[in-house]
Amino acid sequence: MEFDKVLKISRYLDPFQEFSETKRYSEVRQDPLTGHTTRILDFPIREIGRTDVSAVVENSKQFCPFCPEVVERVTPKFHPDLLSKERFSRGDALCVPNAFPYDENGAVCVMSREHYLPLREFTSEILKDALSCCFDYLGDVVVKQPDMVYQSVNWNYMPLAGGSIIHPHLQVTASSSSTNYYSDMLPALEKYQGEHGTDFWTDLCAEEQRLGQRFIDDTGRIAWLVAFAPMGIFDILGIIHQGRTPGDLYGETLDDLVRGVLHVLYYIDSLNLASLNMSLYFYLGESAFTPHVRICPRVSLPPFDTSQINYMKMLHNETLTTMKPEDICNGIKVIWDV
Ligand SMILES: [Zn+2]
Numbered sequence: 001m002e003f004d005k006v007l008k009i010s011r012y013l014d015p016f017q018e019f020s021e022t023k024r025y026s027e028v029r030q031d032p033l034t035g036h037t038t039r040i041l042d043f044p045i046r047e048i049g050r051t052d053v054s055a056v057v058e059n060s061k062q063f064c065p066f067c068p069e070v071v072e073r074v075t076p077k078f079h080p081d082l083l084s085k086e087r088f089s090r091g092d093a094l095c096v097p098n099a100f101p102y103d104e105n106g107a108v109c110v111m112s113r114e115h116y117l118p119l120r121e122f123t124s125e126i127l128k129d130a131l132s133c134c135f136d137y138l139g140d141v142v143v144k145q146p147d148m149v150y151q152s153v154n155w156n157y158m159p160l161a162g163g164s165i166i167h168p169h170l171q172v173t174a175s176s177s178s179t180n181y182y183s184d185m186l187p188a189l190e191k192y193q194g195e196h197g198t199d200f201w202t203d204l205c206a207e208e209q210r211l212g213q214r215f216i217d218d219t220g221r222i223a224w225l226v227a228f229a230p231m232g233i234f235d236i237l238g239i240i241h242q243g244r245t246p247g248d249l250y251g252e253t254l255d256d257l258v259r260g261v262l263h264v265l266y267y268i269d270s271l272n273l274a275s276l277n278m279s280l281y282f283y284l285g286e287s288a289f290t291p292h293v294r295i296c297p298r299v300s301l302p303p304f305d306t307s308q309i310n311y312m313k314m315l316h317n318e319t320l321t322t323m324k325p326e327d328i329c330n331g332i333k334v335i336w337d338v
Pocket of ligand 1: 064065066067068114115116167
């Protein structure tokens with residue numbers, strides 16, 4: 001397996017050093033599966049201060065469809081032609097149709113009775129109930145709609161990450177249409193299997209464990225890595241060894257998943273960041289596709305709250321980051337091992 005990177009050196013005459021020559025370094029890294037490239041810039045990382053979200057949290061309480069006083073009244077119910085239940089619930093988690101779906105089957109899972117939770121206040125009970133509730137829904141979708149094979153559980157936490165409602169909720173989709181992520185990945189997985197005669201994910205976990213630079217943990221049920229060529233400022237990857245469908249994950253695999261996700265949330269919080277995107281991907285009936293989760297934090301850049309998504313990501317589909325995956329791995333391991 002290749003972890004290809006090209007070192008780039010940019011030279012200019014620096015006005016702050018009497019116009020003498022200055023060099024800037026960056027790396028172009030290639031994802032070992034898809035070949036997608038990511039640029040890692042060697043800029044000094046400015047300390048990110050914790051953002052005060054109290055005003056936006058307070059304002060958003062004026063009307064919140066997911067708060068317990070109104071959620072039963074103002075959220076939709078599933079259509080009896082499609083699902084066996086009107087709503088799905090586990091503990092405090094409640095899964096209802098998304099009133100503004102992206103697909104034929106879109107749901108939201110309200111994760112807690114609390115209107116707002118800082119990342120450090122999520123618990124294993126909250127995550128376990130919420131994910132189980134999503135899996136109950138996804139398992140039920142395919143009973144009457146067996147072609148809904150592209151299934152995912154997704155999270156936009158806080159407005160910076162695309163969340164339009166503050167109240168913690170997951171977005172769940174079951175579709176007959178792939179996203180670009182699946183369309184890029186599947187031919188690459190088949191090509192790898194054809195060329196090597198082995199499974200990419202198994203080889204990736206073994207190789208990352210051998211190298212030790214981006215390997216966090218392997219419980220035997222889930223391996224946790226920092227992605228070599230991240231899709232965000234950093235990208236924590238959990239590869240699920242056992243289970244192909246959401247329903248296969250209940251029990252010990254879900255316990256491991258929840259523990260891992262919590263570690264990632266606490267690590268993101270320790271960096272003074274409060275926003276993230278997460279996707280947990282399944283592709284039912286496709287043996288080449290191993291379910292996995294990716295979590296990327298989101299940031300804005302001071303002093304103007306500049307979006308991290310600029311033309312590179314929007315129009316060149318290229319990630320930029322100043323955080324080296326190997327440094328992230330060293331940092332997250334400290335939290336993981338506590
Ligand atoms: Zn609320």
